[in-house]
Amino acid sequence: MNSALSIERLPRAYDVSLGEEIRAALQGLTREQSDLVAGAAGSSPYLKGLIEQDGDWLSEALQGPDMALADVMTAVRDLPSDQLKPGLRLAKRRVALLTALADLAGAWPLEKVTAALTDFGSIAADVAAKTEIEKLIQRGKLPGLSPDDIETAGGMIILAMGKMGAHELNYSSDIDLIVLFDETRFDPDDFYEARHGMVRATRNFCATLSEKTADGYVFRTDLRLRPDPAVTPVCLAMEAAERYYESLGRTWERAAYIKARPCAGDIAAGERFLQALRPFVWRRHLDFAAIQDAHDIRLRIRESKGTGGAILVPGHDMKLGQGGIREIEFFTQTRQLIAGGRDPDLRVRGTVPGLAALAAKGWVPDEVAEKLTDHYRAHREVEHRIQMVHDAQTHKIPQAEDGIERIACLMGVSSSELFSGIKRRLTEVHELTEGFFAPGHSIPTPINTEVEFDKSVLARWPTYPALRSQRARRIFERLRPELLSRLAKTAQPSEALMALDGFLAGLPAGVQLFSLFEANSQLIDLLIDIVGTSHALASYLSRNASVFDAVIVGSFFSDWPGCEVLEAELSQALKNETDYENQLDLARRWSKEWRFRIGVHHLRGLIDSASAGQQYADLAQAVIAAILPVVAAQFATKHGPAPGRGAAVLGMGSLGAGRVNSQSDLDVIVIYDPLDQEMSEGPRPLATRTYYARFTQAFITALSAPMSQGRLYEVDMRLRPSGNQGPVATSWASFTNYQQNDAWVWEHLALTRARVVAGDSELVADIEDFRAEFLSRPRDRRNVLREVAEMRERLAAAKSPSGIWDSKNGAGRMMDIELIAETGALLAGSAKRDVHSGLDGVAAAGLLEVAQGQTLKECYDLCWSLQCAARLLSGEMIEADKIGEGGVAFLCRATGFDEVGQLQAALTNAYDTAAELITAVFEEGKDGTQ
DSSP, X not given: OOSOOOOSOOXXXXXXXXXXXXXXXXXXXXXHHHHHHHHHHHXXXXXXXXXXXXXXXXXXXXXXXXXXXXXXXXXXXXXXXXXXXXXXXXXXXXXXXXXXXXXXXXXXXXXXXXXXXXXXXXXXXXXXXXXXXXXHXXXXXXXXXXXXXXXXXXXEEEEEOXXXXXXXXXXXXXXXXXXXXXXXXXXXGGHHHHHHHHHHXXXXXXXXXXXXXXXXXXXXXXXXXXXXXXXXXXXXXXXXXXXXXXXXXXXXXXXXXXXXXXXXXXXXXXXXXXXXXXXXXXXXXXXXXXXXXXXXXXXXXXXXXXXXXXXOSTTOBTTTSTTSHHHHHHHHXXXXXXXXXXXXXXXXXXXXXXXXXXXXXXXXXXXXXXHHHHHHHHHHHHHHHHHHHHTOSOOBOOSSHHHHHHHHHHXXXXXXXXXXXXXXXXXXXXXXXXXXXXXXXXXXXXXXXXXXXXXXXXXXXXXXXXXXXXXXXXXXXXXXXXXXXXXXXXSSHHHHHHHHHHHHHHOSOOHHHHHXXXXXXXXXXXXXXXXXXXXXXXXXXXXXXGGGGGGGSGGGGSOOOOHHHHHHHHHHHHHTOOSHHHHHHHXXXXXXXXXXXXXXXXXXXXXXXXXXXXXXXXXXXXXXXXXXXXXXXXXXXXXXSOSXXXXXXXXXXXXXXXXXXXXXXXXXXXXXXXXXXXXXXSSXXXXXXXXXXXHHHHHHHHHHOOBTTXXXXXXXXXXXXXXXXXXXXXXXXXXXXXXXXXOOHHHHHHHXXXXXXXXXXXXXXXXXXXXXXXXXXXXXXXXXXXXXXXXXXXXXXXXOOOSTTOOSSXXXXXXXXXXXXXXXXXXXXXXXXXXXXXXXXHHHTTSSOHHHHHHHHHHHHHHHHHHHHHHHHOXXXXXXXXSHHHHHHHXXXXXXXXXXXXXXXXXXXXXXXXXXXXXXXXXXXXXXXX
């Protein structure tokens, strides 16, 4: 849009005495434009001087301000080196004048004003830097570089920080820059000479911008945000900067890099540097410890700048004072630091876009974001007016009456309106932000005096790794009364204390987790619930405390999304990672959070054991389906794409049946179809059979290898054709031939629960069609019953139950009921995989009465409920007298009983009844009767 400047509001002239130059500049302007220029000149000595210098240009510029601005920017790009200094200063005057008038007129919103100032700053820095690089290249001071390297400034990277990085440059701002260079552009032997040249170029281009001449200056430049500025040169190698941030970087530097942007020089190298710094800036866990860091910074600023007093408008610092611009920026950036590691949508540079992103994701209430956005824009407008008066880098409202009146005139309001509006906004910003950073020291929760905690346990807490740092101890001391108070309210406080003690002892570090609890006290209830109930979950939490992050994400208690949604979510997250090991670690972290969610839902009674089993199975399938193509792509980089139709993963056992517990390993078979291809096509081609064998090993490693985030699943491949003696991957032709001609009855039984969970869609369909057709074939009932009866005897001899709480092994228990259900499915020719359908098949074959089949279903459901709950309580076999009162209560709730004695009696009866019914069926097989 290049139409003449529209006037929405006009400043009031404070001093109406105008010189001849300004009266001349008013010629040819509309009445409103003349009033605008006169008002600006009458209230701002700085603007008055600019109008006097560029009045002849102004008349034309106001007719098409957008085009005038673009022309200024283009002219800067075309400046010859000998005209650089005066040319940049002329351009700066014109940009300053045009943006000021557009701002005062209300024709440009804040964002357009700051963007114009910022874009000019970027162009000025780029032109000045490349001019210096060109001189050094011409003199041979940058070894190995040629004139072709001038376009990328020879690898010099200029990062805009702060407001310039966020496109928020204020009217009379200095520009915060970090200057680096890409050391890989130079031979290692030339490094020191190259660095010397880059340092010289940096000093020279900064002087070009900041030096005051008869024509003025362009921008004051500040390079102090670079790593350790007291001892480092003004231009550092990228690699040195990366090392610094990895080892010594502080929270304020992380916050600074939220706004960092390559603005000049080698933009591509700058983007690579910021990408490499992403793990430093954006932590993978929710970083609530950043709140205290930011609060400490605020307090230090207040102390050093003397801005911590009461809100009095005269002399108040609109940037650093209470309720000022910095408060809003800190509030926004700190919340971005907390959650931006998990959510890339929060990684935006601007303050207003940052508030909008935080509100969209539920991290800031909508009304708070709207108020802070409104106050931020209003604060910036006042800041601009303050700086327009004398082009001074100040943010303080004047103390004197005439100074205040000038600001009011530029705002187009009275002094009283200015006062009341500023005070109201400052006060509201302070109230909205102070509670976030410093919620106050509430009176500690009184500890239940009726409970005497073991002092020896409490005394050893400071010796644990998580409490060895002073900062961790300080946060924990604030949490301790609340923790003990809630422990005192549990059914068995002493037992819960020991569980919490075990959790604390296993924590490798505490600051982040304790900060998380302090900022989200509802998590303490969940922690007490977990440590007082589930040893397995508590042990897991000690090693993976960051999964608590998931609890405070809004979707944690939402309905189960289903397998397809999970697969899509993980697949997208994996695509965003380029490094293979990082992808596998991400999958582990993602999977753990979802497993934790299922466990918490189950523990708290939000889902029953059947739903938990289905959700664990959905999760396992989603992980396999998302990981398989990642492994395939990685493998293909060495050996080429998979020959033929690729591979499919056939889930067996509990995975195939869609019912998995929290500790289940996964039974899988990998089936591939090479079609007619004998070799892969890649840098290192392999014969088809070798290709798929190695690919399968890589896939199993991706699932089961322990990495920094642990392992995904234990994988069992013993159900593949020929078991451990056979190849790890089976061709489609071999699989069908084996099943039809060589497989044992027990392998046909296993096929009744098989389900393809990932792979080429056509191959998946073929496997499922073959399975359904093959299972539908008639069977010799006598032979099947005889072989299954013998198998049952071998299982009984190999695995005897370890006690009443072992609901898996032994006569009448889970595996026994699953065995007869598989038999029923095989004899009935059913393709359904679940136990209930298999038991219907047993009844349909006339081996059981329908009522007896229903009895077995009820027995199985009880066994499964116990198994699923027990695995959540402990990774090993449970003993009721060792899982604590909380654990016993959970077992009873999960299985539908009020008392553990009732549960034990029901289990004994179920085992005996089921064993009797199943034995009767297989006795028929042994007798050979129909």
